[in-house]
Amino acid sequence: IILSFLLIIAGTSCFRHKIPYEMFYAIHHVIFLLYIIVVIHTFDQVQRSGKKSRSQTFKWFSSTLLYYVCDRAAMHINHKYQTCLVSSSVVTGGCGSRLLILKVKRPVLFNFKPGQYAFLRITDLDQHWHPFSIASGPDSSCLEFYIEVFTDNSWTGKLWKMLKGDDDDTNESNLREFNIEIMGPYGTSLANTSSYSHALAVGSGTGK
Secondary structure (H helix, E strand, O other): OHHHHHHHHHHHHHOOOOOOHHHHHHHOOHHHHHHHHHHHHHOOHHHHHOOOOOOOOHHHHHHHHHHHHHHHHHHHHHOEEEEEEEEEEEEEOOOOOEEEEEEEEOOOOOOOOOOOEEEEEOOOOOOOOEEEEOOOOOOOOEEEEEEEEOOOOOHHHHHHHHHHOOOOOOOEOOOOOOEEEEEEEEOOOOOOHHHOOOOOOOOOOOOO
């Protein structure tokens, strides 16, 4: 059973870009069920009969699960902001790739460092939070997000249709009146950029 759950998690990770994000996110919650099964696994007949003392896994999981629960609670309580879309652009690549550039108004209390990311939620699309790297500078009055678009039925595909509108001959998006919720920032800074006159950050895939 433990192996089956691990294969499910590994399999959905391999097909991350071919299945809906919501399905990928929901399936990965079986990790909590996996924790329970692993704990039960060590309370076997050998342990109960006293023939052999096994190290109980719940001792190792308890602290990390407690930290996770506290982190999630703090994330949803202390770091949510309402903002609005300032501008947006849609870019089509030569090989059919698509890119969305969102620029939203930066909340007053939203302070971040280079290399951090934030969660976005657009209730006009769904109720799920989606993580993206912050592409703008810490001193900017706006927050910019560069979002790669996948299939038309994905969250990014629906956002593409919403922003692009009906005009297929232009790369300028039709600015829509909808609010965006932002949660963050999260992650650690890439480096102590204050020690340098210039800094260049290269994205390697995180935040797509």
